[in-house]
Amino acid sequence: MAYVQWSSRFELGVPFIDADHKVLVGLLNRMHDASRASGDLTDLGGILSALVDYTRYHFAREERAQESAGYPDIDEHREQHARLSIEARRLFEAYRRDPGGIDIGDLLDFLSDWLMDHILLHDMAIKPYLLANLEAVTAAEGVDFATLMNDGNNLELVAWGNISVLAIEDSRPFAHVLKAILQVIGIKEIAVAENTEEGLRLAQDQHYDLILADWRMEGGGDGLDFVHQARAKGVTVPVVMLTGYVDESLEAAREGLAISEWLQKPVTSAELMACIARNVAA
Numbered sequence: 599m600a601y602v603q604w605s606s607r608f609e610l611g612v613p614f615i616d617a618d619h620k621v622l623v624g625l626l627n628r629m630h631d632a633s634r635a636s637g638d639l640t641d642l643g644g645i646l647s648a649l650v651d652y653t654r655y656h657f658a659r660e661e662r663a664q665e666s667a668g669y670p671d672i673d674e675h676r677e678q679h680a681r682l683s684i685e686a687r688r689l690f691e692a693y694r695r696d697p698g699g700i701d702i703g704d705l706l707d708f709l710s711d712w713l714m715d716h717i718l719l720h721d722m723a724i725k726p727y728l729l730a731n732l733e734a735v736t737a738a739e740g741v742d743f744a745t746l747m748n749d750g751n752n753l754e755l756v757a758w759g760n761i762s763v764l765a766i767e768d769s770r771p772f773a774h775v776l777k778a779i780l781q782v783i784g785i786k787e788i789a790v791a792e793n794t795e796e797g798l799r800l801a802q803d804q805h806y807d808l809i810l811a812d813w814r815m816e817g818g819g820d821g822l823d824f825v826h827q828a829r830a831k832g833v834t835v836p837v838v839m840l841t842g843y844v845d846e847s848l849e850a851a852r853e854g855l856a857i858s859e860w861l862q863k864p865v866t867s868a869e870l871m872a873c874i875a876r877n878v879a880a
């Protein structure tokens with residue numbers, strides 16, 4: 599059974615808000631799945647990072663709708679959002695510094711209690727202002743995730759919709775979240791392989807602009823095997839290696855492997871976008 603069970607009592611009837619809330623619940627459930635699997639602790643950090651970023655995006659959308667609708671209690675609602683955002687960011691930074699130092703069970707309970715209470719008490723209060731308010735919904739839908747995450751990073755000119763990405767990631771919860779983040783960035787063509795064998799098949803069948811590969815995978819080879827075999831088969835696409843262990847870049851350098859970049863997990867959406875933009879020819 600899912601950790602957080604979605605129920606119709608959480609539904610506002612405003613499609614973009616309900617969809618966002620379902621994404622947030624899905625991220626909490628993926629984090630719970632990852633915490634129960636014996637996988638890499640950094641995968642949990644990646645999911646937490648996605649949760650922090652998606653929450654920021656959702657709050658921006660909700661606030662834009664409230665502004666447009668002239669919602670009278672917007673300041674209080676904004677304040678609630680700001681407090682959670684600061685706390686979630688603090689928790690992510692603490693996790694990044696010391697993944698073993700945070701109790702994931704407590705963290706999940708805190709975040710899910712907050713979300714459920716906030717939806718039922720505060721988001722429900724905006725429902726009458728947004729139902730059938732096309733102008734407010736259109737305003738909210740104008741919030742762009744990539745622009746919001748990258749303020750000041752000069753990535754406005756990147757045509758995310760034209761980029762194709764193959765991700766090779768053996769952790770199912772993290773692969774699911776990585777795909778969700780690539781989608782909300784605006785990337786339309788995304789393939790996910792669970793192991794190097796599947797990754798090789800996909801990379802040979804079709805051209806991708808970029809391959810994101812996990813360095814450590816359980817069973818079916820690792821990132822190093824993948825790059826070895828892909829290069830031997832003539833796949834020349836840039837490969838970005840996701841790793842929790844920086845020292846491994848030395849190993850690959852010794853082997854003379856053409857790896858475009860090493861991205862240290864857990865990665866934020868802003869870091870991921872900047873990395874994709876650097877490695878994909880415009």
Ligand SMILES: [Fe+2]
Pocket residue numbers: 660675679716720721
């Ligand atoms: Fe809210």
Ligand SMILES: [Fe+2]
Pocket residue numbers: 615619656660717721
């Ligand atoms: Fe909300």
